[in-house]
Amino acid sequence: xxxxxxxxxxxxxxxxxxxxxxxxxxxxxxxxxxxxxxxxxxxxxxxxxxxxxxxxxxxxxxxxxxxxxxxxxxxxxxxxxxxxxxxxxxxxxxxxxxxxxxxxxxxxxxxxxxxxxxxxxxxxxxxxxxxxxxxxxxxxxxxxxxxxxxxxxxxxxxxxxxxxxxxxxxxxxxxxxxxxxxxxxxxxxxxxxxxxxxxxxxxxxxxxxxxxxxxxxxxxxxxxxxxxxxxxxxxxxxxxxxxxxxxxxxxxxxxxxxxxxxxxxxxxxxxxxxxxxxxxxxxxxxxxxxxxxxxxxxxxxxxxxxxxxxxxxxxxxxxxxxxxxxxxxxxxxxxxxxxxxxxxxxxxxxxxxxxxxxxxxxxxxxxxxxxxxxxxxxxxxxxxxxxxxxxxxxxxxxxxxxxxxxxxxxxxxxxxxxxxxxxxxxxxxxxxxxxxxxxxxxxxxxxxxxxxxxxxxxxxxxxxxxxxxxxxxxxxxxxxxxxxxxxxxxxxxxxxxxxxxxxxxxxxxxxxxxxxxxxxxxxxxxxxxxxxxxxxxxxxxxxxxxxxxxxxxxxxxxxxxxxxxxxxxxxxxxxxxx
Numbered sequence: 001x002x003x004x005x006x007x008x009x010x011x012x013x014x015x016x017x018x019x020x021x022x023x024x025x026x027x028x029x030x031x032x033x034x035x036x037x038x039x040x041x042x043x044x045x046x047x048x049x050x051x052x053x054x055x056x057x058x059x060x061x062x063x064x065x066x067x068x069x070x071x072x073x074x075x076x077x078x079x080x081x082x083x084x085x086x087x088x089x090x091x092x093x094x095x096x097x098x099x100x101x102x103x104x105x106x107x108x109x110x111x112x113x114x115x116x117x118x119x120x121x122x123x124x125x126x127x128x129x130x131x132x133x134x135x136x137x138x139x140x141x142x143x144x145x146x147x148x149x150x151x152x153x154x155x156x157x158x159x160x161x162x163x164x165x166x167x168x169x170x171x172x173x174x175x176x177x178x179x180x181x182x183x184x185x186x187x188x189x190x191x192x193x194x195x196x197x198x199x200x201x202x203x204x205x206x207x208x209x210x211x212x213x214x215x216x217x218x219x220x221x222x223x224x225x226x227x228x229x230x231x232x233x234x235x236x237x238x239x240x241x242x243x244x245x246x247x248x249x250x251x252x253x254x255x256x257x258x259x260x261x262x263x264x265x266x267x268x269x270x271x272x273x274x275x276x277x278x279x280x281x282x283x284x285x286x287x288x289x290x291x292x293x294x295x296x297x298x299x300x301x302x303x304x305x306x307x308x309x310x311x312x313x314x315x316x317x318x319x320x321x322x323x324x325x326x327x328x329x330x331x332x333x334x335x336x337x338x339x340x341x342x343x344x345x346x347x348x349x350x351x352x353x354x355x356x357x358x359x360x361x362x363x364x365x366x367x368x369x370x371x372x373x374x375x376x377x378x379x380x381x382x383x384x385x386x387x388x389x390x391x392x393x394x395x396x397x398x399x400x401x402x403x404x405x406x407x408x409x410x411x412x413x414x415x416x417x418x419x420x421x422x423x424x425x426x427x428x429x430x431x432x433x434x435x436x437x438x439x440x441x442x443x444x445x446x447x448x449x450x451x452x453x454x455x456x457x458x459x460x461x462x463x464x465x466x467x468x469x470x471x472x473x474x475x476x477x478x479x480x481x482x483x484x485x486x487x488x489x490x491x492x493x494x495x496x497x498x499x500x501x502x503x504x505x506x507x508x509x510x511x512x513x514x515x516x517x518x519x520x521x522x523x524x525x526x527x528x529x530x531x532x533x534x535x536x537x538x539x540x541x542x543x544x545x546x547x548x549x550x551x552x553x554x555x556x557x558x559x560x561x562x563x564x565x566x567x568x569x570x571x572x573x574x575x576x577x578x
Contacts, residue, residue, distance in 0.1 A: 001092035003104055005030035005070055008088065010118060012129060012375055016417040020128045022078050023120055024418070025086065027061065027099070028070045033092045036061040036073040040086035043119055054117070056086060065410040072414055084120040129376035131423035132359040136513055138242060139454075139503055140196040140461035141189055144431055145223050146174055146208040147481045148464055149181030164483050169476045174208045177481070179224040183232045186239055188487075192467060192496070193503025196242040196459070198334060200431060202229070205253055209431070209479075211336065212253035212303050216320055226328075233329055244332030244361065245324060249317050250340045251297040251305045259304055274313050275304050297337060308345035317345075318352040325357040338364030338379065346378040363425055374420050381423035384458060386412045388427060391449055392439060394529075395543065401526040402543075406519045413457065418515045426458035429466070435478050437469040444570030447498060447560050448541045451572040452529075454506045455539045457515050467499040468492040498560065505557045505574060511536045522548075538575040542567045554578040 008014055008027045017023050025038060041056035042048070064074035077084065088099040089107065096107040102116035150163055160176035161169075179202070189197070201210035204218045219226055233243050252259060258271035263283050266272070276295035288299045297303040307313055324330050333353070335341060350362055364370065364379035368386070373379050390408040394400050413421055428436040428449050440446035446469060453460045464470075465482055469492075472478030486492060506512050511534025520530040527544035537557070542548050547568045554577040556562070561571030 001032055001090065001095075001097060002030040006033075006090065006099055006104055008099060008118070010120065011371065012417050012420075013371055013415055015118070015120060017120075017123055017128050018417065018419050020123055020125050022076050023084055023123070024074065024076050025061075026064070026414070027073050027088055028067075029073065029090065030069075031071055033071075033090050035091040037089040037091075038075045038077070038086055039089060040077055040084055042079065042081045042083050043085035043117075044081075044083070054085065058089065061088075065414055066407060067411050067414065068404075068407040072410075079120075079123065082123040085117045086119075087115070087117050127376065129374070129417055129419060131380035131419060132361050134242070134359065135361050135381070135459050136422035136457070137507075138196040138459045139194055139506065140198050140244070140425065140427075140459055141192075141194040142198045142200070142427070142430060142461055142463045143182060144177070144200045144209065144464065144479055145179065145182065145202055146177045147479055148177045149185050149482060149484065150176045151178050151180035151184055154178055154180070164481050164485070166477070166480050169480075171476050172207065173476060174222065175481045176222065178222070179219070179228040179232050183228075183235050186232075186235055186241065190239045190241060192500055193507060194462070195240055195507075196244065196331070196461075197236060198244040198332070198425075198461065199246060201246045201248055201336075206255075211248055212251075213248050214253045214255040215257070216252075216317075229328060237329070242331035242361075244334055244363070245330050246336060247317075247321065247333050248336045249306060249308060249345070250335075250337035251303040254302040254304065256304075273310050274307055276307055305340070308342040314345050314348050318349045321349060321353045322356045325353055325360055329357075330360070332361035332363060334363045334365060334383075335379070336365050338373070338382065339366040339368075339370070343373070343378060346373070350378060361423070369415055371415060374416055381420055381425060383430075384412070384424040384426045386415070387424070387456070387458065388429075388433075391428060391452055392436075395440065395445055395449065398527070398543075402519075402521055402529045403526070405529055406521070409456075413515075418457075421457050421515060422459075422513070424458040425461050426453055426456060427461040427463065428453055429463045429478075431463070431475075431479055433478070434473045435463065435471055436466065438471045438473050438478070442570060443469060443495065444561055444572075445543075448543065448570065448572045450499065450502055451539060451541060451558070451574065454502045455512045455533060455537075455574065457513065457517070460506070462499070467496050469495055501558055509537055509557070509576070510534070532577075536577050538577065539572075540567060540575070541572045542569055545569050 006029050014026045037058050037060050039056040039058045046054045061073040061075040063071055065072040090097045098105055098107050100115050101118050161173050163175055202219050202223050203213045204215040204220045205213050219229055236243050258274050261271050262269040279293040282293040287301050289296045289301050290299050295305040321333060362380045364373055364382040366382045370382040390412055394405045436449055437446055472480055514534050516534045518532045522528045525544055525548050528548055529541040532538050540550055547566050549565050550567050552575050554575045557576055558574040561568040562573050567573055
C-alpha cells in the first residue's frame with residue numbers, strides 16, 4: 001500500500017456537517033487499497049458503558065470519487081450525542097492498516113505507541129457551513145450595464161458610440177447602457193429562464209466597466225439613479241429574479257475622496273493608512289507601480305489597493321453593504337479580487353450584512369482552490385474557475401478522454417463540502433475571458449458545454465449574449481453591446497429556444513441540481529461523456545469524431561444532432577429514465 005497517498009484531516013473538504021445532524025467523512029488513498037472502514041463512536045461511549053478503553057463501530061466506506069492519481073472514500077454518520085471520535089482501517093496487500101491522527105500502521109502493531117483518534121468535538125449549529133438555500137436553484141445572468149441595453153427614452157449623448165457599432169472599437173468606448181434599460185428587458189430574461197442578475201459595478205467612475213470606483217455612495221450618472229436601481233430590484237423581484245451587485249473593495253479609483261485627501265496632505269491625512277503607500281512621492285506621473293511606491297491592483301497605478309486590515313476601512317465598506325441590503329433589498333454581493341481582501345475584513349463584513357439580511361449571497365471572485373475562504377464565516381461560495389477550466393479544456397484538447405474529464409470534474413467537486421458545491425457560481429465565460437462561442441468550434445460544441453453547465457451541481461451563470469452565441473476573444477470584443485435589433489427581428493430565435501429549453505429542464509428537474517452523479521465510461525468511444533444525475537436523468541455528450549448509437553431508454557428532454565438512436569459528433573441529449 002502506498003502510505004504516502006493516504007490522507008485525512010479535519011478540514012471542511014474532508015470532515016464536515018451538511019445539516020447540523022450528520023457528519024460526512026472523506027479519506028483520500030491510492031488505488032491499491034481494497035477496502036476502507038470507518039471506526040467511530042461518541043468519544044465518551046466507553047465511560048457510559050463502563051469500559052476501560054474507547055471503542056467504535058466499524059462500517060465500510062463507499063468509493064465516492066476517482067481522481068487522476070487518487071481515490072476518495074466517503075461515509076456519512078449521524079452522531080447520537082452530537083460528538084464524534086473515529087479512525088480508519090484500510091485493507092490492502094492482504095493486511096489491515098489503521099490510520100490515526102498521529103500515525104498510519106499495521107493493525108497488529110497499533111498498540112506499540114499512543115493512538116490519537118480524530119475527533120469532531122461538537123456539532124455547534126453556528127459552525128455549520130450554510131450558504132443560502134435558494135442559490136443552488138438559481139440561474140444567473142451576468143450583465144455589464146454599459147453594454148446590455150440603453151432604455152428607449154434615454155436622451156441622445158455624443159459621448160456614447162452608436163449602439164452596436166463595433167468598427168475599430170477602443171477599450172474606453174462607452175455605449176450608454178442604463179439600469180432602466182435592464183428593467184425594460186426583465187421580461188425577456190424571465191422568459192429565457194433567468195432567475196438571478198449579476199451586474200458588474202454600477203458606481204461612479206470614468207470607465208465603462210466601473211472597476212475603478214471614485215464614489216461608492218453614488219450610482220454612476222451614465223447608468224441612472226438610485227431610484228432607477230430601486231425600480232430594477234423591485235421589478236426583478238416581482239418576476240422571481242434576484243439581483244447581485246459587484247463590490248470592488250480590493251482597490252478604488254484614483255479620484256476616491258480618501259485618496260485625494262492623502263494626495264493633498266500626505267502622511268498627515270487621516271486616510272493615509274487606508275492604502276499601502278511606501279514612499280512620500282507616490283503620486284508621480286507613471287501608469288505602473290512596478291517601482292513599489294504604492295500597491296495597486298496588478299500594477300495599474302489608477303487602481304490603488306485598499307488596506308482592508310484597517311478597522312475604519314472595514315467599517316466604511318461594511319456599512320455600505322448593509323445599506324445596499326437594507327435600502328435596496330439586493331440579494332447578493334460579488335467581491336472583486338476576493339482573494340486579496342483580508343480574511344478579517346470578510347468575516348466582519350459578513351457578520352454585519354448577514355444581520356441585516358440573513359439569506360444574502362456572498363460570492364468571492366477567486367480563480368483557484370478557495371477552501372481557506374469557505375469555512376462558513378467568510379464567503380458563501382466562489383466563482384468556479386476550476387469548473388470552467390475542466391469544461392473548456394475537454395474541447396480544447398481532443399486528446400483528452402471522458403475519463404480525463406471525470407477525474408478533473410471530480411477534483412473540482414472534492415474541493416469543498418457538498419452544500420458549498422451547490423452554491424458555487426458555475427460559468428463558461430465572463431467579461432474577463434474569451435466568450436464560449438469564440439472558444440467553441442461550432443454551435444454544437446457550444447451547446448454541449450451548455451448542457452454540462454445546466455446539468456451539474458452549482459448555480460449556472462450565463463454571460464450576457466450567450467443565448468445568441470455572441471463572440472469575442474478579448475476586451476473590447478468580448479464586451480460588445482447586445483444587438484437588440486437582431487433579437488427583435490427573430491434572427492436568433494433558434495438558438496435562444498435551445499437555451500430556454502435547457503434552463504426549463506433544469507428548473508423542472510431537481511435531480512439536475514443535486515450532488516448525486518454517476519459517470520459511465522465507454523471503452524469503444526473514449527470521448528463519449530455520459531452521466532446520470534439523481535439516478536433518474538441521463539446526460540450524454542458526444543465529443544468524439546464519429547456518430548454513436550446510444551440506448552435512450554426514456555423520455556427525451558433535450559437533444560441536438562440526434563437522429564433516431566444515433567448521436568452525431570458534437571451532439572448532446574438529456575433523457576429522463578422510464
